[in-house]
Amino acid sequence: MTGIMYILILLSLPFATVTGQSTDGSVCRDKIDNCATYGQTTCQKFQQWAQQNCRAFCQFCVAPPTTPVPCVDQLGNCQDYGATVCQNPLYAPWVMENCRYHCRQCSDDQLAIVDSKTTPPPCVDQINNCSRYGQVTCMNAKYKRWAQTNCRYFCRFCTQEQLLIADSKTTTTTTLATPLKPCADKIPHCDVYNDDVCTNEKYRSWAEENCPVYCMLCSTSGFVTIPPRK
Ligand SMILES: *[C@@H]1O[C@H](CO)[C@@H](O)[C@H](O)[C@H]1NC(C)=O
Numbered sequence: 001m002t003g004i005m006y007i008l009i010l011l012s013l014p015f016a017t018v019t020g021q022s023t024d025g026s027v028c029r030d031k032i033d034n035c036a037t038y039g040q041t042t043c044q045k046f047q048q049w050a051q052q053n054c055r056a057f058c059q060f061c062v063a064p065p066t067t068p069v070p071c072v073d074q075l076g077n078c079q080d081y082g083a084t085v086c087q088n089p090l091y092a093p094w095v096m097e098n099c100r101y102h103c104r105q106c107s108d109d110q111l112a113i114v115d116s117k118t119t120p121p122p123c124v125d126q127i128n129n130c131s132r133y134g135q136v137t138c139m140n141a142k143y144k145r146w147a148q149t150n151c152r153y154f155c156r157f158c159t160q161e162q163l164l165i166a167d168s169k170t171t172t173t174t175t176l177a178t179p180l181k182p183c184a185d186k187i188p189h190c191d192v193y194n195d196d197v198c199t200n201e202k203y204r205s206w207a208e209e210n211c212p213v214y215c216m217l218c219s220t221s222g223f224v225t226i227p228p229r230k
Pocket of ligand 1: 127129132133
């Protein structure tokens with residue numbers, strides 16, 4: 001009974017005292033209820049729209065304290081989507097719904113807590129010849145799982161922090177031990193081959209090895225990273 005009374009009293013209080021007020025006297029709250037799904041970037045990028053619709057979420061006014069959205073991934077395989085999905089604004093609502101932590105779309109405080117509890121797998125390759133399988137293995141859906149277990153570092157599936165540490169340790173040794181293969185055609189007349197040789201997945205490793213320039217498979221950082229041309 002007392003509980004019901006309490007709720008009734010709360011309900012009868014003027015709304016503003018419960019929700020807090022901004023300086024101009026209007027209630028500081030969002031016009032739409034899914035501002036979080038658009039992410040914090042929306043607040044700056046589409047400021048005018050955000051001023052209209054997500055004032056509280058974007059902290060354009062002082063809102064009453066709210067419980068933050070938990071900093072978790074709803075999907076178990078956010079890693080599979082890589083980092084691109086986190087940067088593409090088209091996916092922002094999906095990211096906020098499914099891979100908040102993976103894409104680091106939480107407050108700094110939340111991230112610090114979750115980071116301290118999460119131990120990512122070590123940033124190492126389980127086999128010593130990942131590079132022989134090529135970047136293709138990291139990107140091809142068929143091999144990705146295998147690569148996540150075996151070539152985590154080579155495929156750069158590690159967290160940003162891990163990569164910073166791993167890179168600082170390996171840059172010099174890697175350059176000494178296994179210099180990056182210069183991107184050059186091994187055979188003099190790649191153009192005698194049918195174009196198929198560059199585009200067909202079947203010939204990919206042969207093309208990487210023998211005609212990377214002709215097949216436009218070189219990247220600035222060393223060897224093959226760009227997908228085959230259509
Ligand atoms: C990588 O090394 C393993 C074990 O030594 C070997 O079986 C495999 O064929 C190698 N892969 C390539 C692509 O060279």
